[in-house]
Amino acid sequence: MFEGLYSWSAVAPTLVVLATALIVMLVDLFVKPGSRIVPWLTIVGLLAGLAVTIGMWGTEEVAFSGAWKIGAYSLFFYALFIVAAIITILFTLSHEQRRGRFPGEYWSLITFSVVGMMVMASAADLITLIIGLETMSLCAYVMVGLNRNDPRSSEGALKYFLLGAFASAFLLYGAAFIYGSVVTTRFSEIGAFIAAHGDSIPFTLQVGGILLLVGLGFKVAAVPFHMWAPDAYQAAPTPVTGFMATAVKAAGFAAIVKIFGLVFASSAVVMQDLIWWLALLSMIVGNFAAVMQMNLKRMLAYSSVAHVGYLLTAIVGSDPGVSLQGGTGVLFYLVSYTLMTLGAFGVLIIIGGGEDRRETLVDLTGLASKSPGLALAMTIFMVSMSGIPPTIGFFGKFYVFGAAVQSGYTGLAVIGILTSVVGVFYYFRVVVNMYMKPAEKSFLPYRRSRISDITLGVLAVAVIYLGIFPQSLLSLARNAFQSLF
Amino acid sequence: MTTALKLVLLFPLIGVVFGLTFGRRLPEKVVGWISSLCVGAAFVSAVIAVSGFLGLEHGEAGVSVVLFEWIATGPVHIDAALWLDQLSSVMILVVTGVGFLIHVYSIGYMHGDWGFGRFFTWMNLFTFAMLLLVLGDSLAMLFIGWEGVGLCSYLLIGFWFEKDSAADAGRKAFVVNRIGDAAFISGMLALFALFGTLNIQEIIHLSPEVFAVGGSAVTIITLLLFVGATGKSAQIPLHIWLPDAMEGPTPVSALIHAATMVTAGVYLVARMGSIFIMAPTTLAVVALVGALTAIVAGLIGIAQHDIKKVLAYSTVSQLGFMFLALGAGAFAVGIFHLMTHAFFKGLLFLGAGSVIHAMSDKQDMREMGGLRKKLPITHATMVIAGLALAGIPFFSGFFSKDEILYEAWAGPNGHPLFWVLGAIAAVLTGIYIFRLLYLTFWSKSRVPDDIHPHESPKVMTVPLMILAVLAAVGGFIGLPKVLGGGAWIQDFIGTATGAAAHGAEAVGELGAEAAHGGGGLQVILMVVSVLLALTGFWIARRWYGREEPYPEVPEQAVPGLWKAMRQKFYFDEFYFLIIGKPLLKLSEWLYRFFDVKIIDGTVNGAGQVTNTLARWIAGLQVGHVGIYALALAGGAAIRTETGKGLSNG
Amino acid sequence: MTLTSYLILSAILFTLGVLGVLLRRNVIVILMSVELMLNAVNLAMVAFSRFTLGLDGQVMSFLIIAIAAAEAAVGLALVVQIARDRRTVDVDDLTLLRG
């Protein structure tokens, strides 16, 4: 039980990122506000973390007496978090119109939240999970409220915070119940207990699981725990929104897959039933509510709710003992979702001019003629989000719905696919506004930056390329998911 | 001979290609003559082909020339092939012969028209299609020609397309024809389903094995084919297009709407005679429809003032006669009348064209009169044609019409009632044609002062004269046996129409009857029919032989009936009321209500529902953190509850 | 005292906290209600730990205390910011973002 206690390599990537966060925080004290050194330093640190992550690919390590376990699964998520953070930073960096709009804490907050996520992804114990979750969440609360001049920003942050704390309480209460029922907080032991007892697990454990689902469902914004999401997404500075929509969500799913795709998988019935409902409601509410949104960030918030629905669809009833499809699908979909969402937010950041001045549909009119490249990139991301080939979004959706069909939840898949038609409507409305409507507002100039252009280009190409040749990513995702066993 | 047969088709086609390429560039004369000569060459080829065919040992029924395989897929094999037998021989000779004359005539008639080249191109195309129709060895080939002539008819009726009436008339002709065609196609499909082929000879050959005489299959199929024929041959109830078709140039009326195309229906029934004869019910229907059409069209014809309209209704009426013959089972006689009709009716139209030409495009007979002296050649030829039409002895029409009336009574499928109907129509024929002659030529001149009628140029009158000769003597090839003739044409065609083959017993019986006692009947009927024609003449003379501006005798005598006749018995109005208007209303309704409101409304409604739902769902997002927390807690509670319930159950 | 008693007490506290969050309008009070919920969790943790002879529960409760503190810090900071901007700490007034 103690064999992994001293395994430093198991925590190496996390430590690198943690160190980055601390260093950035310290350095920020000594440079003048708005200095470019800080963000670049952050990027370097994160890249180092990424390098370590990649270097460790293929290894499996246990630390902290088995409360911490890394393998392909964790490393996969590490890479995802770090890449999302780097892209977010790049976008922020190149479009920070007024220097110092993003205070020095911003960079370290992002990095700290990445640390939290990494902890979540490596958690093999409820305690570890909760530590990671709270680290990540607290950073996120603050980041949402960074727009100190905008009353909406702090309102959104407060809502996010209050509900987050509320949900955390549920999650913790659930953890307490689980602990009380099984007398351990180790995932592996809880899983073994559940597997041994089958459907007749104690009621307290059921309740614990459900409360845990509530807490994690809140983090990923599954209906009906999604209410904070549109407000917080709209309130937050656009780069933060992008980060929250991708990395935070991915971290939530890192935990959900572990707990509900694995630990609670064989307790099947009840949990699956609940997740079924979560998936259904998320797809319906997310897609339908998005139709009404004229604010793009809000629209993308609801769309992210819908995507959570698709992701949950893959988890429903997917028994990893039978098929890896569900888990693999989630991992793949998270990557695809991250790429296209970051891309979309990237476009918003660029046209927002760093000040979030333009974030409604109308602001997009005439973009195609003013800036064809940007419009094309946005089109690619929207097509991908709609799940139309040849984009990664299509393959992701194909795969997660495939998982649902495979586990016999064809009905859910059908409903999901029908709601995604609604999705097509609002995603394509973006295209309509960019290409088919005359510019309604005089288009304010925005700063182009080579960095963001390249980043956007890379994202767009990746979305297409991985849509046509998804095999490599698919193998990675499969290996990652497999490493959980 | 096969080469000659191919050439028959090729020459008009050359004419078409020539017309398409040079029609607008070369001078009128060249275009007109080359086009005409193409048809003339086709005529020569036809003569060669037919004489070649006649020279054959009569072991085989006809000559088949396969051009190429048209459709071959699955069980469907249709060759593009020609079939020359007695029936098609007669037809190609008539089509190319009369066609040639009318082409030549047109050179004069169409002189100066801006669409001169177009006219000849289409006339050539028509000739080609008509030849294909009569030469096709399968119903599919026949149908290609059938629709082809329909197309040309459409184009030529609407030749002066800038006139709304012409453009409308063309469209009407095509659509009404299509109604018949639809039935024709249905019949063809049924035949294919039963026989696995559309080759006419094969069908005829197999029909005794497939059909039972009087069976419902053969009846239905023949009825369908007959409906097709009524469309093309303008029989009630589909006759309404032909009078309107007079909007076309007069040579078109002569060639297409008198001599050739409209007789395609007659040809079709005769061609499929062996099948029709197995369906007595159908034949009765054919005869009745024919007789009825003959009478109705005759009545309408009497009351028309437009010279071409009179002739048009006369054509409808005469086609009715032909169908009467067919219905009586005397297919050969029907074809015989077809041939003589081609001569005299073509001539009448050309004559009318000459008159119209002379009258500076006036067609109203009330403004004519006394043209006998102004247009001597036209007058003479038209009188000959008129006499032939009325059935005055020893003109061509006399022989054929007399035969028809006789067969209507005594034919294989004849009945005295048919004769009575035919007799009535014969009287009407006399009335309208002599009325026409009186009003146009014989009465006092009512020509407006600003018009100075003059005889047409040679290029027009020569064809008139040639046709006049044919109209006068053409009937002698069918001189009945009782008059000492050989009834050569009847026998000749009879072998092809199948009356001889299948109705062998019937024909034999008939022959016997004709030999004994039957001959007496024929003579009696013949005399009666002459009397009928003369009665018609007498009536026309009573009414129109006066020296009055425009005598209105019948108008005053039977005003109600006259008005109905004048208004063509309101067929058009009736159809518009019961078919046209409802259909239009229905279509409008389908579009404006059903398509836009119901179907598209459902589609857009789905969008609306989505929107409403979306508004509703987005409305849940009230912005109040307490409500959010409630949703969260409520969700958790429900979940826990369900969890409990599920774990218990 | 049995485990059940502790758990019932904990449930009551938790419910009170939930009701507080749902019914109170003052952000500060809501925050305190959340703290109450967390303490209910703590109680349950400790009780479980005591009755099942594991130590993890107590570790966890320390952790939760830390979390509560961190949350209070962040939360109060946000409340201060709101109060400064909007001159209100009533959640009924915080509905700029909706729809």
Add this chain to the structure above:
Amino acid sequence: MNAQDLTLFGSIWAHWLSWTILIPVLGALAIAIVPKDRHTLMKGIALVVSLIVFVMGIAIWFSFDPDTAAFQMTESMRWIPGIGASYLVGIDGMSMILVVLTAFLTPIALLGTWTSVTEKMKGYTASILMLEAGMIGVFVARDLFLFYIFWEAMLIPMYLLIGVWGGPRRIYAAVKFILYTLVGSFLMLIAILALYFLHGKLTGVYTFDLAAFEQIAIPFGAQTWLFLAFTFAFCIKVPLWPFHTWLPDAHVEAPTFGSVILAGVLLKMGTYGLLRFSLPLFPVAATLAVPYLATLSIIGITYGGLVAWVQKDIKSLVAYSSVAHLGFVVLGIFTFRAEGLSGSMLQMVNHGLSTGALFILVGYIYQRRHTRQIDDFGGLAKVMPIYAAILLVVAFSSAGLPGLNGFVGEFLILIAAFQVSPWMAIPAIPGIIIAALYLLRLLRGVIWGPLDKEENKVLKDLNLREILTMVPLLVLIVMIGIFPKPFLRPLEPVAAKIEKRMNSVRQPVRYVIETPSPGDPESRDTVPADETAAPEATPAESDEPNSAEMVT
């Protein structure tokens, strides 16, 4: 030419189909890097690329062996082994003729609309080429996954063509187009997945290879649902009544090029899908669906015609006429008889040619007059005789005049339908009359009648480019009408194969409607109506191609 060249060519030849897909994509990329204002250059690239593809299509046509139903020019590559999807392409007669049609129509349509679009040329030309690639891809894919990718990917350029370069209500039309289509194809995606897992469960092999799916016996229940999902998607695309309402909007609003390709190729994807997937994969369900689909297609024939008749806008007239025409195609498909199937396939080509030509012709006058209302024209034959002549031929081809292409297909379809049951053919026949009604109304309104509008009196007849665009279409229209054999020949083995496939699953109990075959003395004079009600059990083996039966 040395040996190396030969090898190079050989290797290109080995991937010939892939190149036909790839070259347009490369062309689109090339256009992307052309400077923004070089419009002629962009159009030139698009034209040259589409002509290259056309030449490649010609090469396909001539190297194709028309006597076999097997797939030819096949290519097979590993693609996504993780899900068993591979890059499988190949063509049989049906694919071949549609690929060639696509390759043929694209340059024609491009040339025909050479001057009709003047703005945003880069996107326009690139969309055209991407569209072409997508369409060819749909027709050559033999792997369901690959097929689906092309099937949907091609929607985007079409959507943009309608939405960006379309008429006043283009946005509505474009959105309607894409949503309508996606409802169907998303459901098809689920069906593809279900089929995939079903096959996996039955055989242990997870693959999207079409041929593999044909090998398994799909349980009846699953077959029904899968058939419905696939067919629903295809019927929307066709579009079969009552799923057609996207079509008039899309046609009316699309730029001429879009309309031409939409009518010429896109609609064929629906019927192609029915033939390629719905029938062979789910024969039992398809057999049971015959009465329903036949009814819908017959309604479509009549309804489409009647509604076309009262249209005021020429484009929407032609659009509704497409509903009617494709009703015939679907009717032919659901006869399951060789002649009906090959008739349907030929009719797809015919419709592509005639309707494509009609749209180009509408485009010609639209560009001159900027209106498409029939009432705004009249008497054009006077000022535009060449135009009038071409319109005449094309309209009559569309009306199914014998001697032109439309008739051959329609006739074969009707023959087949009648043999299945008179009730399947006879109700469709009024459609022929109605076709005359609306097309003659078009002619009457546009080229005939008095030339009474001042604006029309100065119209110029077609220029050389416009004539040259129409010539190939006219040649084919006449050629298929007179000598359809070369076009039917490659279709025949495919039709025979599908017929065999459908016959193999006929249920043993059927209602014999008509029995007599030539030479059978006992079956004299059987009337369709007489024996409709007489059920007769016949073993499946004794299926004669000539006997007409319908499973009810």
